[in-house]
Amino acid sequence: MTRPLIRTMTVIGVGLIGGSFARALKGSGAVERVIGVDRDQENLKTALELGVVDEAAPSLADGVRAADLVFLAVPVRSVAAVVAELAPHLAGGCIVTDGGSVKDELVRQCEALLPAGVAFVGGHPIAGTEHSGAAASFAELFKGRRCILTPTATTDAAALQTVRRLWEAAGSRVESMDPLTHDRVFAAVSHLPHMVAYALVHAVAASAEEEENILAFSAGGFRDFTRIASSDPVMWRDIALMNRGPLLDLLDRYADELAALRQRVESGDGTWLEQFFRTSKRLRDEIT
Amino acid sequence: MTRPLIRTMTVIGVGLIGGSFARALKGSGAVERVIGVDRDQENLKTALELGVVDEAAPSLADGVRAADLVFLAVPVRSVAAVVAELAPHLAGGCIVTDGGSVKDELVRQCEALLPAGVAFVGGHPIAGTEHSGAAASFAELFKGRRCILTPTATTDAAALQTVRRLWEAAGSRVESMDPLTHDRVFAAVSHLPHMVAYALVHAVAASAEEEENILAFSAGGFRDFTRIASSDPVMWRDIALMNRGPLLDLLDRYADELAALRQRVESGDGTWLEQFFRTSKRLRDEIT
Numbered sequence: 308m309t310r311p312l313i314r315t316m317t318v319i320g321v322g323l324i325g326g327s328f329a330r331a332l333k334g335s336g337a338v339e340r341v342i343g344v345d346r347d348q349e350n351l352k353t354a355l356e357l358g359v360v361d362e363a364a365p366s367l368a369d370g371v372r373a374a375d376l377v378f379l380a381v382p383v384r385s386v387a388a389v390v391a392e393l394a395p396h397l398a399g400g401c402i403v404t405d406g407g408s409v410k411d412e413l414v415r416q417c418e419a420l421l422p423a424g425v426a427f428v429g430g431h432p433i434a435g436t437e438h439s440g441a442a443a444s445f446a447e448l449f450k451g452r453r454c455i456l457t458p459t460a461t462t463d464a465a466a467l468q469t470v471r472r473l474w475e476a477a478g479s480r481v482e483s484m485d486p487l488t489h490d491r492v493f494a495a496v497s498h499l500p501h502m503v504a505y506a507l508v509h510a511v512a513a514s515a516e517e518e519e520n521i522l523a524f525s526a527g528g529f530r531d532f533t534r535i536a537s538s539d540p541v542m543w544r545d546i547a548l549m550n551r552g553p554l555l556d557l558l559d560r561y562a563d564e565l566a567a568l569r570q571r572v573e574s575g576d577g578t579w580l581e582q583f584f585r586t587s588k589r590l591r592d593e594i595t
Numbered sequence: 596m597t598r599p600l601i602r603t604m605t606v607i608g609v610g611l612i613g614g615s616f617a618r619a620l621k622g623s624g625a626v627e628r629v630i631g632v633d634r635d636q637e638n639l640k641t642a643l644e645l646g647v648v649d650e651a652a653p654s655l656a657d658g659v660r661a662a663d664l665v666f667l668a669v670p671v672r673s674v675a676a677v678v679a680e681l682a683p684h685l686a687g688g689c690i691v692t693d694g695g696s697v698k699d700e701l702v703r704q705c706e707a708l709l710p711a712g713v714a715f716v717g718g719h720p721i722a723g724t725e726h727s728g729a730a731a732s733f734a735e736l737f738k739g740r741r742c743i744l745t746p747t748a749t750t751d752a753a754a755l756q757t758v759r760r761l762w763e764a765a766g767s768r769v770e771s772m773d774p775l776t777h778d779r780v781f782a783a784v785s786h787l788p789h790m791v792a793y794a795l796v797h798a799v800a801a802s803a804e805e806e807e808n809i810l811a812f813s814a815g816g817f818r819d820f821t822r823i824a825s826s827d828p829v830m831w832r833d834i835a836l837m838n839r840g841p842l843l844d845l846l847d848r849y850a851d852e853l854a855a856l857r858q859r860v861e862s863g864d865g866t867w868l869e870q871f872f873r874t875s876k877r878l879r880d881e882i883t
Binding site for chain 2: 433453484488491492493495496497499500502503504505506507508509510511512513514515518520521522524525526527528529530532533534535536537538540541543544545547548551554555556557558559560561562563564565566568569572573575577580581582583584585586587588590591592594595
């Protein structure tokens with residue numbers, strides 16, 4: 308049992324991420340008491356019954372008043388509204404942190420909304436499962452997974468250190484990155500691939516309306532390849548909107564690559580095509 | 596032991612597909628004797644030593660002279676040249692068939708090149724592994740997998756029936772489709788996804804040159820998603836060139852979907868984006 312880093316932590320949104328963070332930190336002794344807040348009263352009741360949280364608060368104001376640290380695990384586009392609502396009720400010295408997958412706009416919103424004496428630290432744990440809700444949460448979710456913290460020039464150093472220790476207590480390997488770099492990285496390795504997959508399903512589905520055999524033969528590789536097009540539409544709407552700038556850059560770059568490829572297919576340039584595919588294979592095989 | 600359907604089968608290209616077909620048909624008793632031909636003498640020697648083939652022929656002409664059936668398992672763009680070379684040496688009544696993954700142009704080439712009295716049946720077994728060569732072949736490769744035969748108006752009915760029985764003897768579920776329909780279906784469910792993945796790796800790699808963190812974070816979902824960009828560059832060059840028409844149609848349709856999506860990301864149209872993602876998810880989840 309470590310000496311607690313935090314006496315009272317309030318988790319806003321006790322789903323897979325918020326619930327797992329609560330379980331991990333209570334389990335490791337890094338946090339003494341967890342208060343849960345959730346729009347979904349059924350989910351909050353489940354969290355309380357399962358012992359994911361020690362207390363279920365009836366409102367945001369009630370939930371955060373006694374908090375030494377607030378963990379925001381709500382959809383990225385809800386964060387600003389939630390922070391605006393809870394800000395007046397925070398005690399001085401409180402730390403607010405989050406687990407959202409888009410950071411630049413979100414961090415700027417939070418820093419602007421929180422009063423002096425309250426520190427904000429942006430975070431993004433690279434972890435998840437296909438399930439959601441408090442019942443799906445488990446203490447080991449973050450074990451061995453990376454968590455990126457996104458401090459800015461104004462981030463309080465002590466608060467940053469505390470949040471880092473909490474993620475380490477949850478088993479994460481913690482890295483730091485400025486918020487915009489974070490968003491550019493995830494636009495490339497995650498957000499663009501999701502857009503690519505969503506658009507691909509649409510194109511193939513449109514073709515399948517003309518040729519029914521397409522559906523019959525989409526069960527193999529196509530189904531595997533488009534797995535990420537089954538991701539939560541609301542979450543991905545929010546990510547696309549919140550990470551617009553970096554995502555548009557990547558979408559344009561990708562459209563250029565695709566147009567170049569299309570041109571060489573049309574002109575029948577086998578030398579170019581082989582080289583293009585060979586380079587892709589090499590680059591992809593280099594990823595470890 | 597079934598009564599043999601074919602006395603002597605010659606396999607041109609004794610790799611994963613050709614070797615596995617030979618093993619499966621000898622194993623089931625559907626074929627009595629297998630002659631192997633291969634540009635790669637080392638591979639052919641291995642095939643002989645492993646008993647994949649009963650005889651290794653020194654040349655195409657020698658290999659096909661005694662054949663009741665010739666199975667072409669060479670790259671799709673080599674088929675025409677191989678057929679032109681072997682055509683003068685075939686016995687009357689011989690059946691020629693193939694296992695290429697593009698059919699329309701290939702079938703027309705073969706039908707034009709083969710002499711009267713020799714039947715051609717186009718085929719495409721939907722099976723494979725990441726390995727290649729005779730040593731990677733195994734009799735069960737086609738078991739339970741689909742094989743598409745692509746007869747045309749001029750295909751000999753008896754030859755078609757024989758080829759169908761051979762694939763059934765290898766354990767395949769055989770379906771028929773006209774060659775162009777086949778190519779449209781596979782442009783959608785396989786060829787377009789490969790192009791999409793190859794272009795995606797290029798776009799992300801170009802971004803990674805500016806932002807090194809991108810490489811560090813590409814090990815997770817991105818690596819899984821782009822697995823098919825590790826496919827054989829020469830094979831995919833040939834597929835892109837041989838299935839140009841249907842592939843260009845799909846590439847254009849896909850580029851349109853992507854441009855529409857980009858437009859709504861730029862304009863911040865959350866309602867449209869959520870609907871687009873929701874439709875993708877529903878369509879993808881419907882694939883069984």
